[in-house]
Amino acid sequence: MRINKYLALCGVASRRECDRLISEGRVEVNGRIAEVGCEVSGEDVVKVDGREVRAQKNEYYILNKPKGYICSVKDEKGRKTVLDLMPENVGRIYPVGRLDYDSEGLIILTTDGELAQHLTHPSNEVPKTYLVKIEGTITEAGLNPIRSGVDIGGYVTKKCTAHIVETNKDYTKIHVTITEGKNREIRRMFEAIGKNVTLLKRIRIGELTLRGLDRGSYRKLSQQEIAYLMML
Numbered sequence: 488m489r490i491n492k493y494l495a496l497c498g499v500a501s502r503r504e505c506d507r508l509i510s511e512g513r514v515e516v517n518g519r520i521a522e523v524g525c526e527v528s529g530e531d532v533v534k535v536d537g538r539e540v541r542a543q544k545n546e547y548y549i550l551n552k553p554k555g556y557i558c559s560v561k562d563e564k565g566r567k568t569v570l571d572l573m574p575e576n577v578g579r580i581y582p583v584g585r586l587d588y589d590s591e592g593l594i595i596l597t598t599d600g601e602l603a604q605h606l607t608h609p610s611n612e613v614p615k616t617y618l619v620k621i622e623g624t625i626t627e628a629g630l631n632p633i634r635s636g637v638d639i640g641g642y643v644t645k646k647c648t649a650h651i652v653e654t655n656k657d658y659t660k661i662h663v664t665i666t667e668g669k670n671r672e673i674r675r676m677f678e679a680i681g682k683n684v685t686l687l688k689r690i691r692i693g694e695l696t697l698r699g700l701d702r703g704s705y706r707k708l709s710q711q712e713i714a715y716l717m718m719l
Contacts, residue, residue: 490514492601494526497540499578500569500575501604508535545599546580547708548573551700552594558585569594572703584615584668590688592617593697595716599672602717606692612666614693617673619661620686624654632680633663639675659684693719 488555494505494514508514514521515534527533533540570584572595583603597603602715605611611715620622630649637644645667653660665675674684678680690697695712707714 488527490516490521490525491523491717492651493533493542494535494540494574495600496542496545497533498543498545499535499540499600503599503604504600525567533574543597543598544580544678545597545602546578546597547713548577548580548596548600548705549697549700549708549712550594550596550705551697551702552591553702554585554589554591557588558582558594569596574703585670586689587671587674587687590687590689591702592687593692593695594634594654595692595703600699602713605718606684607717608670609667612717614664614691615689616664616691618652618661618686618688618690619663619673619677619684621661621682621684622658623682624656625651625659625661625682627651630661630682637668637676637679639672639679641688642669644676662690664691692716 490509491502491505496501501627507554509521509523512520513536514530514640516525516527529542550569550572552569556569556572559568560570562568566575566588570658578598580596580598581603583597586592586594595606606612615629627650634647636646646665649661650657650661665672673687693715695716700706
């Protein structure tokens with residue numbers, strides 16, 4: 488198979504990122520610097536930055552992230568990461584995309600760099616649905632700027648869907664579905680219309696939900712769920 492696919496199966500990175508590593512001369516096959524597009528087999532000795540890598544069976548998990556954790560492998564500030572919620576022997580697994588420190592909900596973790604690239608690349612427009620709780624009230628008409636796109640500081644967000652699911656005089660709950668993933672995008676969208684978000688929870692990626700998964704718990708994805716995510 489092509490070297491970039493082999494490296495992706497080893498959990499090194501996405502195919503595109505692996506091509507970059509190869510072009511930088513950081514990959515060796517049987518002691519020789521590899522070339523982009525070369526073919527390898529399971530009998531070849533492949534090294535990245537001098538460390539041998541071997542193809543592995545990819546792992547796929549879904550996690551219900553609580554607040555107070557960051558979506559990273561490690562944190563220079565010493566904060567807890569989503570990997571602290573996973574078993575110690577899980578291997579070189581990475582969170583796909585991000586939920587900020589104060590947000591919660593559905594996050595996928597995998598060793599499959601190719602799937603991670605597919606789910607996060609803007610051109611694929613993978614739909615992600617959030618439960619958003621804001622202070623005070625808003626009407627359906629008041630959500631129109633959110634739906635059509637708002638300026639969040641030099642960038643106008645893409646069109647999205649939004650509808651109210653619960654409201655009273657103190658707060659309003661809204662389901663928002665976006666197809667991009669700018670940093671703190673939803674919080675900034677509501678700030679742009681003068682509303683403060685007090686709860687942000689990702690509840691769905693495509694049709695994959697958190698059903699049956701308590702806060703802080705995880706499970707492996709089924710083969711059917713993996714195949715579905717690859718088709719999004």
